[in-house]
Amino acid sequence: xxxxxxxxxxxxxxxxxxxxxxxxxxxxxxxxxxxxxxxxxxxxxxxxxxxxxxxxxxxxxxxxxxxxxxxxxxxxxxxxxxxxxxxxxxxxxxxxxxxxxxxxxxxxxxxxxxxxxxxxxxxxxxxxxxxxxxxxxxxxxxxxxxxxxxxxxxxxxxxxxxxxxxxxxxxxxxxxxxxxxxxxxxxxxxxxxxxxxxxxxxxxxxxxxxxxxxxxxxxxxxxxxxxxxxxxxxxxxxxxxxxxxxxxxxxxxxxxxxxxxxxxxxxxxx
Amino acid sequence: xxxxxxxxxxxxxxxxxxxxxxxxxxxxxxxxxxxxxxxxxxxxxxxxxxxxxxxxxxxxxxxxxxxxxxxxxxxxxxxxxxxxxxxxxxxxxxxxxxxxxxxxxxxxxxxxxxxxxxxxxxxxxxxxxxxxxxxxxxxxxxxxxxxxxxxxxxxxxxxxxxxxxxxxxxxxxxxxxxxxxxxxxxxxxxxxxxxxxxxxxxxxxxxxxxxxxxxxxxxxxxxxxxxxxxxxxxxxxxxxxxxxxxxxxxxxxxxxxxxxxxxxxxxxxxxxxxxxxxxxxxxxxxxxxxxxxxxxxxxxxxxxxxxxxxxxxxxxxxxxxxxxxxxxxxxxxxxxxxxxxxxxxxxxxxxxxxxxxxxx
Numbered sequence: 066x067x068x069x070x071x072x073x074x075x076x077x078x079x080x081x082x083x084x085x086x087x088x089x090x091x092x093x094x095x096x097x098x099x100x101x102x103x104x105x106x107x108x109x110x111x112x113x114x115x116x117x118x119x120x121x122x123x124x125x126x127x128x129x130x131x132x133x134x135x136x137x138x139x140x141x142x143x144x145x146x147x148x149x150x151x152x153x154x155x156x157x158x159x160x161x162x163x164x165x166x167x168x169x170x171x172x173x174x175x176x177x178x179x180x181x182x183x184x185x186x187x188x189x190x191x192x193x194x195x196x197x198x199x200x201x202x203x204x205x206x207x208x209x210x211x212x213x214x215x216x217x218x219x220x221x222x223x224x225x226x227x228x229x230x231x232x233x234x235x236x237x238x239x240x241x242x243x244x245x246x247x248x249x250x251x252x253x254x255x256x257x258x259x260x261x262x263x264x265x266x267x268x269x270x271x272x273x274x275x276x277x278x279x280x281x282x283x284x285x286x287x288x289x290x291x292x293x294x295x296x297x298x299x300x301x302x303x304x305x306x307x308x309x310x311x312x313x314x315x316x317x318x319x320x321x322x323x324x325x326x327x328x329x330x331x332x333x334x335x
Numbered sequence: 336x337x338x339x340x341x342x343x344x345x346x347x348x349x350x351x352x353x354x355x356x357x358x359x360x361x362x363x364x365x366x367x368x369x370x371x372x373x374x375x376x377x378x379x380x381x382x383x384x385x386x387x388x389x390x391x392x393x394x395x396x397x398x399x400x401x402x403x404x405x406x407x408x409x410x411x412x413x414x415x416x417x418x419x420x421x422x423x424x425x426x427x428x429x430x431x432x433x434x435x436x437x438x439x440x441x442x443x444x445x446x447x448x449x450x451x452x453x454x455x456x457x458x459x460x461x462x463x464x465x466x467x468x469x470x471x472x473x474x475x476x477x478x479x480x481x482x483x484x485x486x487x488x489x490x491x492x493x494x495x496x497x498x499x500x501x502x503x504x505x506x507x508x509x510x511x512x513x514x515x516x517x518x519x520x521x522x523x524x525x526x527x528x529x530x531x532x533x534x535x536x537x538x539x540x541x542x543x544x545x546x547x548x549x550x551x552x553x554x555x556x557x558x559x560x561x562x563x564x565x566x567x568x569x570x571x572x573x574x575x576x577x578x579x580x581x582x583x584x585x586x587x588x589x590x591x592x593x594x595x596x597x598x599x600x601x602x603x604x605x606x607x608x609x610x611x612x613x614x615x616x617x618x619x620x621x622x623x624x625x626x627x628x629x630x631x632x633x634x635x636x637x638x639x640x641x642x643x644x645x646x647x648x649x650x651x652x653x654x655x656x657x658x659x660x661x662x663x664x665x666x667x668x669x670x671x672x673x674x675x676x677x678x679x680x681x682x683x684x685x686x687x688x689x690x691x692x693x694x695x
Contacts, residue, residue, distance in 0.1 A: 227422035230389050233409040234416040235436035235487060245435075249426045 095303035116304040126287055130308055132198060133267055133283040140205040141262035145255055148213040153243055156221035174211045178271040181207055186275050196280040204272040209262035216261060220254025221247055260316035267309050284309050337400060337490045337523040339363040339386060344395030346381055354547035355381040361542065363525055368517050370538030371527045378547035379527045383493055386525065388412050399490060415489030419496040421480035423468040429479050430464040436487035454482040474505045485520060492524040498533065510536050531571055535559060543567045561690055563608065568621045568692045575664040576619040584612050594618055594691050599660030603684055604636050607691040618691035624665040626688050630681040637684040643674045
């Protein structure tokens, strides 16, 4: 009976590993494949960094890279800053406002990006913000905030209430409590939220395409352009996708090592 | 001078179904070490939190030196507080923990340094200033929490069961230190505890709380020797409460009465509250083991016959369970006196200290 359970455990774990890792592994192999007779050989006959080097030296990709890596940390930073006060509210109070806010935020996580993007498109067109790179920051934040808010709220909920109360008695206002007690004690949660938000921004395609086109190019747009039309180039697209994957991968590894609690809390919510 | 008053304070939960605190009037005097004593859920911590501004009362006023601070946020009350958990900031060193309140007040660095050193010396934690809370023992953390509370020179100090996480030996030692410190600094202090001994040893006056209300307010001696209600008597460690009725008032002004034990012919002289010293009033005789002795033959009052029901050897003394009519009490003797179960003995109950707790 025990052995049966073990076998099933391995089957389930194996299935999950294949389901989640195989597409990414395929993309990495594709990016590194210099010779691969697709359809004939199971694996590439020659591996190398040729495609990656080509993409690095391509000025079009360079611009997209710079744009992506300006947008992502800025989006993450503003997202974190905007999330702190609501997270404090959600972590310390259980009133109607908190419940409604939580419901709205959770709902937006399930909203289709194309619907939200279309709505913002109308607004941006009216405001003359289409094609403006900085205007993409709030658009990217739309999907980053729910994750960030959950992560920071979960971290704040771990701070013992006594610490807030003692700080208040000794003269701290609520803002000072956040600054001097919550933030220093929850930096792991903040970093975790930052990594999540950055990954969401780097990965954002629909919003960027709808609101930034045609002038703003990011890495996701470049990947899309490389796999559409007649002159498709999947190895190039795979090589560019590595630039999107890399920070997420580093962040993920760091998270697993240092921020495990924060991430698990962020996922678990309350 | 710092006097704290609670006027008609009420705090309820679940739409008033649970009374957390209901205090018509309470005054904590200047420089007093005041105890709020009671079991869990009696409302003592709620009362303290209302004073601290951490819980808002549903009605009533909190006054400090006549100034209404009911709606003032905690940071505007100028109080110091020591929590049960001590609530030290884990990310700050001992020095920074103590300096926390001073930094918020924007006190200059050199003055902070001077004051922190003063508090650290007073609490004998000078060598711990560079450490973090996780590097300290429970007793050391407690000292840091006290240092942090006194360094801000608060108008009053609030203690929320600060010794309950310490082991028994350390608790005993710290009791005296806190008491000494409070007298030395002369800060009006309110001390919440569920430990009767702690309250008796440390406090100038005690309010015994039950179900959100104050059952008795008085000096430790008054509370211990003249409990106002059966609850206070039991909470203060009276193991035997024998029901009876007042059959004679011997000295109305001193509350000396004769009580007949229910369902028996036994009568005993006892003290009771003067206002309750009336014939016919039902009472409970609070019999502590230290009031019961074997009669030597010369006593005039409160000599009764009792039956030994059981005996226990407790090392330095013997303890016997006595049958007194249909009720039971305890007798302690030296180990040289050995009585057998079933044996009848004549005992005496100290009339000066035997207290009849009013039942109504």
